[in-house]
Amino acid sequence: MPDVFADLVGQDEAVDTLRRAAASAAALLRAAHESDADDPDGPADGADPGAGMTHAWIFTGPPGSGRSVAARAFAAALQCVHGAGCGECPGCHTTMAGTHADVRLVVPEGLSIGVSEMRALVLRAASTPSGGRWQIVIVEDADRLTEAAGNALLKAVEEPPPRTVFLLCAPSTHPDDVSVTIRSRCRVVPLRQPPAGAVAEVLVRRDGIAPDVAHWAAAAAQGHVGRARRLARDPEARQRRDAVLAVPRRLTGVGTALDAASALIEAAEAEAEASVAEADAAERAALQTALGAGGTGRGAAGAMRGAAGQLKDLEKRQKSRATRAQRDALDRALVDLAGFYRDALTMALRAPVAPVHTDTAAMAEAGAQKWAAEGALRRLEAVLECRTAIEANVKPRIAVEAMMLALWKG
Numbered sequence: 001m002p003d004v005f006a007d008l009v010g011q012d013e014a015v016d017t018l019r020r021a022a023a024s025a026a027a028l029l030r031a032a033h034e035s036d037a038d039d040p041d042g043p044a045d046g047a048d049p050g051a052g053m054t055h056a057w058i059f060t061g062p063p064g065s066g067r068s069v070a071a072r073a074f075a076a077a078l079q080c081v082h083g084a085g086c087g088e089c090p091g092c093h094t095t096m097a098g099t100h101a102d103v104r105l106v107v108p109e110g111l112s113i114g115v116s117e118m119r120a121l122v123l124r125a126a127s128t129p130s131g132g133r134w135q136i137v138i139v140e141d142a143d144r145l146t147e148a149a150g151n152a153l154l155k156a157v158e159e160p161p162p163r164t165v166f167l168l169c170a171p172s173t174h175p176d177d178v179s180v181t182i183r184s185r186c187r188v189v190p191l192r193q194p195p196a197g198a199v200a201e202v203l204v205r206r207d208g209i210a211p212d213v214a215h216w217a218a219a220a221a222q223g224h225v226g227r228a229r230r231l232a233r234d235p236e237a238r239q240r241r242d243a244v245l246a247v248p249r250r251l252t253g254v255g256t257a258l259d260a261a262s263a264l265i266e267a268a269e270a271e272a273e274a275s276v277a278e279a280d281a282a283e284r285a286a287l288q289t290a291l292g293a294g295g296t297g298r299g300a301a302g303a304m305r306g307a308a309g310q311l312k313d314l315e316k317r318q319k320s321r322a323t324r325a326q327r328d329a330l331d332r333a334l335v336d337l338a339g340f341y342r343d344a345l346t347m348a349l350r351a352p353v354a355p356v357h358t359d360t361a362a363m364a365e366a367g368a369q370k371w372a373a374e375g376a377l378r379r380l381e382a383v384l385e386c387r388t389a390i391e392a393n394v395k396p397r398i399a400v401e402a403m404m405l406a407l408w409k410g
Helices: 012-038 067-079 090-097 115-125 147-158 196-207 211-220 225-233 235-245 254-290 298-305 308-348 358-391 396-409
Strands: 056-060 103-106 135-139 164-170 187-190
Touching (some): 012 187, 056 067, 067 090, 067 135, 103 115, 115 147, 196 211, 225 235, 235 254, 254 396, 308 358
Parallel strands (some): 056 164, 135 164
């Protein structure tokens, strides 16, 4: 079995940093154990706390760079009984599988992470590790923390328990993503967009995908490992991409622009609904069973009558998750569309770079001849502005309609 960092693609410098930190953490634990054996009340020494390990980390990088992969791999290395992330011991195996008792993974299901959830996690993280190593909290998309949730996390980061480690994932350390005060108390691990060749190699090695398909998918996904895997393995994902890349030639007037906007929104909604349907049904069934659904007698009937509030809370959480899934699906479509106009721009400039979408290169070349560099750039900016508007909570339909009209007008 490969070690825990094997799937962190094209991030050699970051992996080296994390390996050294894991080794330092293991040394700290050994020193503490030896000190306790000699003097249960004595200080832990024999390891240099500044050798690489600290209690709070931020993993930054563009989408698809592997922020959460790096955080989970580092957590496994910290729980590794050999101290290096061997990938074979129970600590590595359970952490990577998401079942380790001392590792908490926070994945926002909605548009933000609330203060109540963060307070509960901080309280749980303050307990003594059951396995004798570390309590670890991984916060994916830490840029979605509400202000109150960020303050709750800050208090824990400022005065951390001795065996607790916080691993935060965010696009950058800009104040819009991570507060300055939290950033100042964390060590930053910057990740880069992995090269397409490295992504393709992983798809071939780990997923058994044919080399030609792997290289096409890696280029089309623009270095996003998860997206490349979906494109390589899921025919429906490829069909959705084809529909997005057909948009430029459909824009012949106001009516077609608005129709294209509706089609893009509806496709994102359908994809999001399909992605959450199974989880929604399982959660609802589990809650109904826990509340006594199917039972008989007055007690069971009374329990179900009192369950309306809990079912309503579940529906609210599921609706928030569906909204997040829809926006993620729409953003993937916008990234594909941006890649097309980027290709047209580079072709208009005769830049010596490979196209993102090799299968639409002829259409991009035609667009480059028609629009010239300035027109291609304006269209690329329209797509990027649409992404920014949606991130700022502009209604997706309004943002997409405005983008389509801008693409038509040029």
